[in-house]
Amino acid sequence: MKTTIKEIIDCLEEIAPLDWQEDYDNAGLIVGNPLAECKGVLVCLDVFSSTVEEAIKKGCNLIVSHHPFIFHSLKKFPYERETTKILSLAMKNDISIYATHTNMDSSFEGVNFVLAKVLGLQNLTRLQTSSNEDKNYLGCGAIGELEKKTKTKEFLLQVKEKLSLKSIRYCGDIEKEIQKIGICGGSGASFMQDAIENHCDCYLTGDIKYHDFLNSESRIIVADIGHYESEQFIKQRIIEIISKKISNFANLFVSEQENRVKFL
Numbered sequence: 481m482k483t484t485i486k487e488i489i490d491c492l493e494e495i496a497p498l499d500w501q502e503d504y505d506n507a508g509l510i511v512g513n514p515l516a517e518c519k520g521v522l523v524c525l526d527v528f529s530s531t532v533e534e535a536i537k538k539g540c541n542l543i544v545s546h547h548p549f550i551f552h553s554l555k556k557f558p559y560e561r562e563t564t565k566i567l568s569l570a571m572k573n574d575i576s577i578y579a580t581h582t583n584m585d586s587s588f589e590g591v592n593f594v595l596a597k598v599l600g601l602q603n604l605t606r607l608q609t610s611s612n613e614d615k616n617y618l619g620c621g622a623i624g625e626l627e628k629k630t631k632t633k634e635f636l637l638q639v640k641e642k643l644s645l646k647s648i649r650y651c652g653d654i655e656k657e658i659q660k661i662g663i664c665g666g667s668g669a670s671f672m673q674d675a676i677e678n679h680c681d682c683y684l685t686g687d688i689k690y691h692d693f694l695n696s697e698s699r700i701i702v703a704d705i706g707h708y709e710s711e712q713f714i715k716q717r718i719i720e721i722i723s724k725k726i727s728n729f730a731n732l733f734v735s736e737q738e739n740r741v742k743f744l
Contacts, residue, residue: 486514491725500583512576520731548579591665621664652701
């Protein structure tokens with residue numbers, strides 16, 4: 481029984497409908513034929529030209545990426561631009577590229593759900609108020625609880641280990657006992673106020689600026705756990721979603737491409 485690219489996409493959109501994406505986003509099928517037979521799926525966080533080459537080598541004609549490789553409006557495609565190389569290589573080799581971004585962030589089975597699970601958080605609820613009453617809609621960010629009160633230092637060291645972090649930037653009393661934790665995979669500094677208003681003891685996200693840290697001081701413990709690092713587990717989750725929905729489809733791969741941001 482042949483599986484089409486659309487059937488793979490339907491599995492993902494059942495969990496994370498496209499109308500859940502933020503207005504600024506570009507989730508969905510960016511390039512490719514949804515009616516083509518899907519020969520294999522390569523899952524990644526970001527698409528590079530080397531990712532498309534990896535898909536070719538693995539016999540995959542569908543790349544499922546968390547971040548859209550075309551995010552902002554483009555009017556020209558200069559040859560030297562990485563976006564142009566990705567698009568050209570994909571089209572020449574009949575490879576479709578699909579992105580499931582802020583819609584997957586907002587799913588109760590998506591980015592923040594997986595991050596909470598890895599960190600051992602329970603009783604997951606929404607970080608932000610929303611008019612969306614769908615029980616499967618979590619929204620950007622989430623609130624969870626530790627099983628028991630834990631010192632901040634002990635918790636952050638656990639986070640560092642579970643996420644394989646080189647370091648964690650934080651601001652606040654490291655000796656304070658905490659239990660109610662706000663999280664947002666990716667770049668969630670703008671939701672810090674929501675964590676404060678929900679009386680979270682600690683807020684974890686990526687891409688926190690220096691002054692965001694200072695503005696949080698004395699109100700909440702804030703920790704920067706990295707953009708890539710906080711979203712890394714969604715790759716395996718996407719594999720699980722597809723496998724569960726189409727059990728006879730076996731050609732699923734997590735990309736070998738690593739985080740491009742390194743530490744010395």
